[in-house]
Amino acid sequence: MFKLSDAQLDTLKRAFAAIEAIKDQRGFWNWAGLHGTPGYDCEHSVRQFDSLFLPWHRAYLYQLELALQTQVPGATLPWWDWPSSRSVGIPPVFAPATAGEPENPLAGFDMPSLPNAPEGWPDHTSRDPAPAAQLPDQATVDAVLELPHFDDFSLQLEQQLHNRVHVWTGGTMANVPTAAYDPIFWAHHTMVDRVWSLWQVKHSSPGPPPQAWATQLRAVNMTVGDVLSTERLGYDYAASAASVGVSE
């Protein structure tokens, strides 16, 4: 997130702007609505040994990234590295545009109106972040990565890191029914997915037990087994990034 090149950021913004403008099922509103209102298809652990939180959200990210790439080839979801944000809070690329600049499609989204117009349904996404230093630090992330058993790792990642950042961000992101309508949700969950990917490499294990692999993930038309490998889904997480200029 903090190392995106200007070209990568431009591609990302154009892709988000494109799907935010689409009003049919290819549009951002539809993808966001699968997570909470009105779909409620997301998986969050209710028991201590659930295994579907990480697979479901990986499939969800995969589908959204394909929707972005269908509109703007080359668009990829960046991760929000929480420890790197402890000095700045919300990453600047998600900030509203200043006067005279074009609108930033990563800053927010006009919420779709719902048929039953529920009381309290917001018109636009909002954020109310807590102090930046309350975001998870690297030591906390590393401690979760050390946990050897997948169910334990998954639950701690969900509750002590994922939940914490949702609550920290505040506003629309702090409620399950509305969270995915905020574009920053997708960078947050890409970080969650990255931590799972790092855990898979560190522990030489896919994570969920084999008996879970055939489980169908709601609304995303994939099974747990389909999403165990990021390579099979055509993406990976860079260990580092560097660029040099090219003289003509």
Added chain:
Amino acid sequence: MRRYTTPEPFAVPLWDSQPAFKRADLVFDGVEHGGDSFVGRIFLAADADESTPTTVDKGYAGSLYVFGHGRCFGDPGHCTVPSGPIHPFDYRRPHMLTPQVHVVQITETLRALNVSEFAVTVIPTTATGQPAGDVLWLTGVSLVTYD
């Protein structure tokens, strides 16, 4: 509720007066998440309140982070958790508001306090540390240790 304290203290597993565990968890059962999101500050002390510093010497052991639903965006019955499967062949996933289990590791604080028993107090706050109100609902707390 606005504050929860365990009705009886937990006994700390000891061996030769030393902590006899490699890891200690508090397991919170039946945590409801239909209301506003909140941070539940966990103190291994009966007398903690909103003003208690979140430091180990005061018994602070970590926090619950409850990602809530805020309110019900549905028609009547949408957010009512069924009491169970409607028949033996009901394989659907649990209702979205089925109460959750939260697990918080308290190993370091419990070792540092060096006590033989302790109470647990949970203080719900907003992300910025303000009182969160009547948001904390759970059915029980267990101490689980591993050696």
